Amino acid sequence: MERKLGTSLNPPVLFYFLLVSLPGTETLEVKVSDSAVKVVKEQDVFIPCTISGYGSTELDLQLLSVYWILRSSPVYIYERGSHIRMRPGSELLNTHLIRGNAGLYIPQVQITDEGEYTCAVTYNNGEAKGRCPIEVSVKPSARLVPSDVIIEEGTEREVTCHANNYYPEIIKFQWIKHLSVTQHVVLRQGVSTNEPLENEDGTFSTTSQLMLKPSMEDDGKKYSCIISHRSLGNSLVLDFVLSVKEWYSKIIGAVFGILAAVILVAGISCGYFIFMKKEPPRLSPITGSELLLHEKKATLSFQISGFRPRPVHITLYLKRKWRKRAEIYSWNSEVQTGSSAPRDTDGRDTTEMEQLLRNGETIVPPAQRQLQVEMVNVIRTNKRGISKCQCTIHITPDMHKDDGAELTVQVTHITLISPISESCRLKLMKEPPKHSPFSGAERLVHMRKSTLSCQFPQSFPEPTDITLYLQRKGEEQIEILCWKSGEKSLPFTVVSEIPEVPVATEPKREGPVSNGNGTNLPPAQRPLQVEMNCKITTSKSQRLSICQCTIHITPDIEEDDGAELTVRVTHSALRLLISESCPLKVNEETMLLVMDEDYRVRVGPAPRDPTDNFHERAITLGRLDGLENIALSPTGKLFAIREGKLYSGPVSSCTNQILFSLDRRIGRSGWDMFKFLSFDPRGLLCAVTHSGTVYRGPPPKDECNRWIGVQGAFGGECNCSDVDSVFFDPQGTLYAITSDGQIKMWVKPAETDSDWLDLGTALKERDGRNSPHVISFCPEGNLWWVSKAEGKLYKGPQPTQQNPGYWGVAMFLGQDYNRYKLFGFVDATFIQRIQNFEFLPELGKTNVEKSIIVNAKVYDNSEGSSTLMDTFSFKETIKEVSRFIHDHNIVFVEEAETTVMEAIPVIDLGRDSKISLDNNVTHRWDFTSTNERKITLSLEEHIVIESGKTIRMDASVQKAKISVPYKVQLLTVQGHTITIEGSWEGTTFYNLSATPGEIQGKKQT
Structure with a gap:
């Protein structure tokens, strides 16, 4: 059985299109x-x-x-x-x-x-x-007792307000004294209200008492008992007028005797009703039994309330499938009651904790004690003797024996003709539900609708609520969407538009967005366009429902890059909260990167239609030449083979004909054995030798690492003698283009070429189109085709053996694309200029190395007869080297401004060698390459050399490596501002000093 639920913000146009284009596909709905x-x-x-x-x-x-x-x-x-x-x-x-x-x-x-x-x-x-x-x-019936209230001055009398036969249990009493026609005061002193007692028909009855001790000034005053209840539109008001009589000494004896008798009888009666009248217990349902785990301790609970006297007997029964009901636990509070029972000396509420041992220590026969049980009872007794018992049951069930068993709680009390009981069915799972991590968050594109998904196994039949949270950088986590069970039936869809900015001078007060699910958010906190759809699939055999959450978001790179998205699922049966989070890494729009016949590398957004001239608007990154084999990684990094060696570098380095310098060499000799290089969607390098051997693995980081057979694992053999190029689809499947224009797909690694499946039949019927010049998949999954003869560019869904159609749906996007030798897609963010830069010296780190001698000079006065005066001086130029490190996929275009004027990080000797910025001197830092800064070291110091001595002066300077975090705002080619962080790492020299040292010379005679 499958059901769907969903909540959304800003529904996509595609959804409306489907509704219009598919008549008769309305969704059945129910409105209550x-x-x-x-x-x-x-x-x-x-x-x-x-x-x-x-x-x-x-x-x-x-x-x-x-x-x-x-x-x-x-x-x-x-x-x-x-x-x-x-x-x-x-x-x-x-x-x-x-x-x-x-x-x-x-x-x-x-x-x-x-x-x-x-x-x-x-x-x-x-x-x-x-x-x-x-x-x-059920409306209560109410009355006052007595109806006429006459009290003698100086004495006390109680007035009782009765509320009988009402439902539900919750009711409120209020006593007021009228001071005038328009004024009154609420009475709290002398007021007491009894706990409601349940009647046989399920209704309740209770009373509230007002104790009065009036003076003659209260004679004729009006009092009211006000009863408030759900069943009443207006509260019930019962009025009485107090009559106060004067006290006469001549009837003191008679009155005293009568009053004493009345008070005695009333006290006995009141004491009986308040402290001695037996009240039957009420038993609540058992909670916590909806979902239990195999051989895991679980907690169930129930409550017994409103009973007097305190002794109560509790028995647990278990009825397994195909077995008779058996007693598994028994507890009697009477053994804890009496003189030995704890009670406060002032008679206030007492709490007693009865910690019971496991059922293996009760009188139950061992054959009936297979379920491991222990029970904890907390008894509270108020000053009127009414008791309440909170019972907690700890069980360790066995899935094979106890799944589907019926657990019964039976309560016996002196007020009950027969015991009362509550039962529950035990539902067990072998292991706790596991949820899958987010998928689809690997690549998010600015203002492009993307789909994320995660899966939550839940208990039968459906989750209690599913909530979506967003936490942006430097902000608190906010709730953006929520579905709650019971408030909306399945399936349902709710739309909430992004609010427009009000133009009125006064702030526009909008009501909270409710999405039909209780989500209350100010409009300013809902800028992320989100749609969430949840599909619940229930397995009756496993009593498990799988909740598949599909989330469609349209992120903004400036607001949402680096944010964290969280889906939280709760269910009362699970007794815990399950959540899954993923960071959002938002990239600029996927860019098409090409290399033309002149080896110029150009980049720009892919064409959308035949009128969109990519050739004119693409920007030039630089120039490549002298490379034998080129591959483009998904992050926009170039890999190439030159003279048998493997080189790597960002496309922003393409400013010369030879792209890679020696410091970017990552593979030594032997790479000319490979005919093809290609990257799969995960960033793994696939290299195919001329003989057809395939290796696949992470690209080497430097030339010291052996790649073939170590990082690059053997992946099989194929016949590539007639193959012109290889490439991957977004799912990681390897394709090849043969010299006769066929497309083949490599299904799995093998030692023969029999696993190359020919998909050429899907593309041979080309309506006169030529063989492919180049084929590439974009990250969204579409196949891009460039014909050989006319260079026509087409885009269409990926063909498969099951669905080989391509040309029927492929879209023509322009021509003359056969001018490009390299054709691929990158997710890199292309930078136009630096907008703002900031060093963070307080977070910097210093690694002090050995001091170095930069100058030395010997002064010889070993044969001199008098003291020699001289000056030690020198001037040396030394080079400080530094660079900016970052772990972000950014590319500076060729004409971009990559430098910034900023102060210089230095080691401040006055701050315990902490790092600070020398704001007196600025430097033009190049963000994209190694920075070199020449500094001049100079020193002048007077020295005295006594006769007969030789002195050596050594000038030394302390060397250190420092790392300083930075934060930089960059303007992209598309006009967006992004902020990245990294570290500036460099060498510095400080604490220049000169130290004299005596050298043994000739002694004077």
Whole structure:
């Protein structure tokens, strides 16, 4: 069974096109009430359910099925003309159904009719469903006791406000004292409210008391008890007027005796009702059993509430498949009750923790104790003696024995004629769900719709909610899309447009975007164009649903490059949160890179139609010459063989006829054995020898690494004697073009050429077109074809053996493309100029090396008779070398300005040798090549050489390597601003000093 759900921002035009071009493909939808349907007990109710999207004016009832379900129990079933009523009196009318009205009529609603109803519709192989909660209420009956309140001055009396036979349980009392016609005060002192007690019919009753001790000033004052409840439109107000009587001494004795008797009786009665009256327990359903893992400890819980006296007995039963129900656990609180039970001395609420041992230590026979169980009970008793017991069950189930078993909790109490119980079904999985990482995030292009996907296994039947988050650089994570179970039925699509910038002088206040799913975001936080579609496939045999999330985004390189996208899936049964994140690396538009007959390398956006003249608008990067074999990596780096050696360099280096200098050599002699070089989509180098041996692996980083047979693994043999070129498709499949114009595909590595499958039949019927001059795949998967004779350029979907058609759908894009010797696509970002540059010296690092001697001079006064005075001086020029390091796929075009004026990083001796910027001197730094800076070292120092001595003066300087992070803003050829970070690495010299040293000379006689 498959269902789809989706939320979207800015739906693509393609979606509208499909809806228009495919009539009769409307999606079946169900519309229910957006809010809960409220009804009073014993009234009739109609639950709406409207069917749409069935593509005709009337429904064919023989193709229609309608299921009304309350929680998990069917209420009404309509199955292709047959009516089955589970709830007496409920009704669906054929006259309504034929017009798409599947609303359910229920007469004389009872409390048991409350809950969430599901309207599930199946029509002509389409499925849809909607959920609508029904809230049943019962109005309370209210009264005051006593009705006439007369109190003697100086005495106390209680007034009781009764609320009887109401539903649901939550109710609010408020006591007020009227000071005048328009003023009143809320009373809080002397007010107490009892816990509601459940009646046999499911309704509740409770009371609230007001204790009054008035003075004569209160005589004639008006008091009110106000009752608020869901069933009431307006609150119930019960008024009474207080009458205060004066106190007379002559009747003190009589009154005292009467009052004493009354108080005694009232106290005994009140004490009985408040502290001694037995109250039966209420048992909640068992939670946490929806999804359990094989042989993993799991936690289930339930609650027993509202009972008095405190002793209670709890028994656990387990009924496995094909077995009788067996008692697996038993616990009695009475053994912990009495004088030994802990209780606060002031009688306030007490909490008792009963930590039970494993069921292996109970009185249960061993044969019935196969399920590992332990239970923790927390009992709370308030000052009126009402107890509540929170029970936690820890079980370690076995999938083979306990899957599908029924666990029952049974509670026995003195107030119960028979025990009460709750049961749940255990659902087990062998191992926890695993989710797949994001796919499709490897290449994102600026303002181009891209598709990402990830997979989340979830529990049966569907996730609780699926939320999409975005965190941009330097910003907090925000929620951008969300689907919540129960708020929208499957399938559904919601569209939210990107808001326009308001032109009014006052800020435009827009309501939060709701997407129909509760997502509340200011418009300024929703600039990323996103569409999310989720497909849920349910496996009944495994009780598992696979949620495939497909996310379509249109990223902006300036805003979204470096951001993190997160999908978060929650489900109540899992009791945990599952999420998957991926960083967004946004590139400029994929560029077409070519090399013409004059070896000039040019680049530009690929042509979109025949009028788009690529030849005129493409910019020149530089010039190549003298290269025997050229390959272009997916990141835009060039690899070439020259004189048997392998060289590598960025295309931005193409400023001379010879592209690569020796410092870019990455392979020594022997590379002339290869006939072809090519790169697969993952960036692996594929090299094919003249004899047909194929090697494949990461390209070498330097010439010290052996590539053949080490990094470049053997990939098979093929007959390439008639092959002119090889290339890869976006899936990594290797293709070849033969000398007679056929296209062949290499399916898998083999030792013969039998695995070369001929796809030439798909392209031989060319309607007079010539053999291919060059063929290339763009990253999006389209095949680009250049004919030999006229150089016509075509673009079309990749042909396969199953779907060999190409020319029927290929698009003509222009001609004269056979002038290009190299034809490929790169994702590199092409830079026009540097906009802003900043060194970050406080984050720099220093690696101090040995000091070096830059000058030395000997002063000989060994034979002198007097002291010699001299001056040690020198002036030397030394070279500092540095370069900018970055790990970004950027390319500076030939005419780009690649230099920037900036201060010089130096080691500041006054800051404990920390790195700082010398702002007194600036330097023009070249961002794309090695920087050399000449500095002059000079020193002048007076020296004194005594007679009979020889002195050597050594001038030394400290050498260090420093690394300084930087941040630079670059303007791309397309006019976008991007920010990249890296490190400037260089050598520096500091702390110049001269040190004298005595040399042994001739002694005077």
